[in-house]
Amino acid sequence: MTKPLIRKPSGEGVALAARKIADILPPTPLLPLEVEGQTVWCKAECLQPVGAFKIRGGWHRLTELSDEERQRGVVGVSSGNHAQGVAWAARRLGITAAIVMPNDAPAVKLANTRALGAEVVLYDRPGGEDRDEVAERVCAERGATLVHAFADPWVIEGQGSAGIEIAQQMDAMGLGGPDLIVTPCGGGGLTAGLALSCPDAAIVPVEPEGWDDIRRSLADGEIRRVAADAPATPCDSLQTPGTHPINFEILRERCPFGLFVTPAEVHAAQRLAFEKLRLVLEPGGAAALAAVLAGKVDLKPRTAVMLTGGNTDAAAFAKVLTGTD
Incomplete structure (x- = not known):
């Protein structure tokens, strides 16, 4: 078996990844959304060719x-x-x-x-x-x-290219770079990549209820794993048993805390994204927005919210929209 070389992801690697991505894909939209009188900027990664930032x-x-x-x-x-x-x-x-x-x-x-x-x-x-x-x-x-889905230095750098785009898009609007990025979090690959790409922004990871091992890891200062009896969650894309040292080394330096959201909060965010942004989000892709809408995040003047995926089947999404989930 050929394993990745032992190396640390870097800001330079993120910049390289961003240039490579820009050669083959257009930037995903950065959409404004009013939340209690304040504008937050939603990065619509659900519109990627594969329906997610991955x-x-x-x-x-x-x-x-x-x-x-x-x-x-x-x-x-x-x-x-x-x-x-x-x-x-x-x-x-x-x-x-x-x-x-x-x-x-x-x-x-x-x-x-x-x-x-x-x-x-x-x-x-x-x-x-x-x-x-x-x-x-x-x-x-x-x-x-x-x-690996998240514990690979190149994967981390590639995911961080989304942060480069956010900063460029905000700068083009005369806003300056983001001062807060709220993101769904599974294993921590995207969260670590955003921390590398936007070193001046606070990064807040959001996980599903019962699968908030990174939140607990940040609070305890060491890696914690998901409990063996973790509850069912609609956020299948965020069901990782635990982060890895390559991710946690970055997260504990850059993430002040983590948050969790309930299934009801996630479904409310999916509905609002459809109604206000005309976007289809899968449950895991709506986790960060769920935390913002539930008032769990103290918003800053230049807050970005990652909408990370939209791969959900029609029947499941219909149940969310009609409140029969």
């Missing part, structure tokens, strides 16, 4: 592979959004990709990943099977490179 990390990571690594292929681990980001990049670069995904992943994410040409290797998340162990085994069998 395309950024996937592209930066795979374009950094050597020719030999490209020939051996890659293995990703994901509930669906990272899967599609890696699959999209792999197809464009002519690289074989296998994605380890939970057997309870949303059907739309499984279908989209396969449609992009990637092989899907299922594991039993409800049964307690360890996804990283499954991925390590697949990598060892194939000699492939592991493209």
